[in-house]
Amino acid sequence: xxxxxxxxxxxxxxxxxxxxxxxxxxxxxxxxxxxxxxxxxxxxxxxxxxxxxxxxxxxxxxxxxxxxxxxxxxxxxxxxxxxxxxxxxxxxxxxxxxxxxxxxxxxxxxxxxx
Amino acid sequence: xxxxxxxxxxxxxxxxxxxxxxxxxxxxxxxxxxxxxxxxxxxxxxxxxxxxxxxxxxxxxxxxxxxxxxxxxxxxxxxxxxxxxxxxxxxxxxxxxxxxxxxxxxxx
Numbered sequence: 001x002x003x004x005x006x007x008x009x010x011x012x013x014x015x016x017x018x019x020x021x022x023x024x025x026x027x028x029x030x031x032x033x034x035x036x037x038x039x040x041x042x043x044x045x046x047x048x049x050x051x052x053x054x055x056x057x058x059x060x061x062x063x064x065x066x067x068x069x070x071x072x073x074x075x076x077x078x079x080x081x082x083x084x085x086x087x088x089x090x091x092x093x094x095x096x097x098x099x100x101x102x103x104x105x106x107x108x109x110x111x112x113x114x
Numbered sequence: 115x116x117x118x119x120x121x122x123x124x125x126x127x128x129x130x131x132x133x134x135x136x137x138x139x140x141x142x143x144x145x146x147x148x149x150x151x152x153x154x155x156x157x158x159x160x161x162x163x164x165x166x167x168x169x170x171x172x173x174x175x176x177x178x179x180x181x182x183x184x185x186x187x188x189x190x191x192x193x194x195x196x197x198x199x200x201x202x203x204x205x206x207x208x209x210x211x212x213x214x215x216x217x218x219x220x221x222x
Contacts, residue, residue, distance in 0.1 A: 042215050043157075043200075089155055093157075101145070102159065103210070104159060105159075
């Protein structure tokens with residue numbers, strides 16, 4: 001069974017530029033999560049989708065971050081414009097139905113904003 | 115909101131030693147997972163353990179939900195066990211909270 005796929009693996013941009021990350025969850029998983037992990041910290045949940053609807057985005061900085069999950073399968077997370085403090089690893093995870101079920105993580109995208 | 119505390123924050127072991135990592139949480143949980151983040155940043159599932167005890171090879175975990183803690187045991191540690199160990203809890207309301215992690219280094 002294929003795991004959670006993410007791309008790109010690495011990205012370097014200048015501040016004020018825009019960037020997009022892509023995630024494809026495990027086949028059949030209804031719930032998809034985006035996390036931000038700053039160096040030395042645990043992952044922080046940014047947004048959670050159930051199928052193609054948002055069920056929680058309370059920690060998403062909506063003035064610059066946006067995410068969508070068209071057709072309830074893959075998802076994109078966008079940052080526009082990027083700030084230096086956005087430098088982090090962006091992790092995508094999926095689970096069968098909701099967070100009470102086991103979550104599986106992709107390899108992450110390491111973003112550096114200069 | 116719920117607080118998740120992991121201890122110790124850092125741990126250095128000699129290869130072959132045993133260790134216990136702890137995760138305390140401040141409210142009742144519906145789900146608890148332990149992960150190992152390897153040096154390449156990949157989060158690897160170790161245990162899905164909202165309650166009870168599970169074992170997988172040299173690793174085992176116990177969650178005592180009524181007392182709001184979970185323990186991860188590593189026996190006969192190996193250098194490949196190095197990395198960061200996270201616990202993550204879900205309490206309902208669509209919130210998953212990670213602890214700050216325990217950084218483990220196993221010396222050869």
